[in-house]
Amino acid sequence: MTTPFRQSADAATTAMREVFPATPLMRNDLLSTKYGADIWLKREDLSPVRSYKLRGAFNAMRKVIPAHDLFVCASAGNHAQGVAFMCKHFAVRGVVFMPVTTPEQKIMKTRIFGGDHVEVRLVGDYFDQTLAEAQAFCAGADGHFLSPFDDEDVIEGQASVAAEISQQLGRAPDRIVLPVGGGGLSAGCRSYFGKETAYTFVEPDGAKSLAAAIEEGAPVDVSPINSFVDGAAVAKLGARTFARLKDVSSADILNLSEDRICGTIVEMLNVEGIVLEPAGALAVEALSEIADQIRGKTVVCIASGGNFDFERLPEVKERAQRYAGLKKYFILRLPQRPGALKDFLQMLGAHDNITRFEYMKKSARNFGSVLIGIETDDPRNFSQMFQRIDDAGFTYTDITNDETLAQFVI
Incomplete structure (x- = not known):
């Protein structure tokens, strides 16, 4: 059924084709055989910035240009890279605030994607400090602040993942398995497909912000969080994303230990040659928890990102061995x-x-x-x-x- 949200998400998806191609939807024989199902991977790790985050950045920016030509964000990784990429594309100025503790690889990639259009400022040991500095600067400079998830235009942009799945598969899958951080991707995909498909939302043990919000009936801060699964380690679900997810059943929310996720990262790398960051491996690992529900079904796992620093590989292998x-x-x-x-x-x-x-x-x-x-x-x-x-x-x-x-x- 076509809805106004679906129409606007389709329009955003069409506009994106001028900037980057659709990411592949690839059937995975290993997982399909293992679970007796038709398992597909939506490869967001193969986007130009190796994550889906540039989708929301593109959609939010295109709607306010030329009224704004200064964009500000706070991010320790994928959102920063997506914003930087789009600042260069739209030829506008961007200021990206990142914690001082951000790995050099992520800082370097943000600068490469943004080029002369983006300034990276390293501020604060913790993300809350970085965010406060970014918002204060944005207000003083009359810039446009780009939230990583709690923004209707960002949610609409992330829904392009669902739009592409619909186009590539030719229909809605029986189930979509996707990671949850601040909720932008989940809210976008669920708003797009509605009741046409079933959902499994997957969170890391150390940051169960969706589960807590559903239990309390409102977003709550679950600090302190474990930042290992950095792409999904969010202390508080967004207010706008919660409005679109508030009726999710707690039975459809899974949480996985950080060590357990590491086993999937190692397996996908060694067996399939697919590089996934911890958040990108959440959906794949969750399949073992829903094996009885998906047998004989068509299932899409969203591999949300592949920004993996190989200096972390020894730690990931160590964690995987300990869990096993x-x-x-x-x-x-x-x-x-x-x-x-x-x-x-x-x-x-x-x-x-x-x-x-x-x-x-x-x-x-x-x-x-x-x-x-x-x-x-x-x-x-x-x-x-x-x-x-x-x-x-x-x-x-x-x-x-x-x-x-x-x-x-x-």
Whole structure:
């Protein structure tokens, strides 16, 4: 059914074709076979800025030019790059505020996309500080502030993802699985398709802003948040996006742990050659949670972005191994006697590899503490290893899932 929103989103999509082509909708044989369904990936990681964020920026900017020629935003990543790209396209001035802690790769890409049209200002250690500075500057300079999600024109622009899916598939899919941050993409796609399809909204464990808003009946701040899934780590859902999502069923909202998402990033990279950022992997990983609901169905997963800094790959692999039970860290209480270490090493199995070993001998004590990291090829190997250690009378503490201690020593 055609609605006024759908008509305006279609018009925005048509206008975008003058700037960049539609992103591919690609059937994935691996996932289709795994889940007994017809699984398609909407590859927003293949947009000119490797995320869908330039869609909303384009639509919001085109509607206020030429009345405004100065655009301001605050962002630590994808939104900044989308705004920068569009400032250069429209030949207008942009000032992008980013936290001082923003990775250099993202700063560099924003400057490349914006060229001479964009100034990047690094302000604040935390995003709230950056946002306040950006809004104060915008008000004083009579600029136009571009929200990353809480803007009707941005929501309409993000709905172009749904418009393209409809064109490419020839109909609405049976289900759309998509990540949620501030809600712009979710609000746009749901407003476009309405009840023609089913939805699964996926949030990271450390930033469940949609789930909290649905429970409370209004957007609420869920700070402090875990920023690992930076493309979806938003502390508070937008007021305008919530207005379009307020009747979502809590049963259609999933949350996934940050470590679990890392397994999908590694698998998609190693098996499919697809580079996904953490937020971009949310929808793919969620399929395992809805396997019974999607069997035999046509499902579109929105791979929302691929701005992945490969310097993070060791951390991502580490998190994936820990979640899968293939790597553990523990502190061993080792007797200070000759041969004690040799006795311990005999407890290890043929597939248990030591990846971390730190021992500080203190001559005034009868026991010393050893930090040990071990990886294996089957989670069951650890239960067997720990049983041997217990039988030998060694004392140890498993710290693998102790986030505070793990951040300090791992």
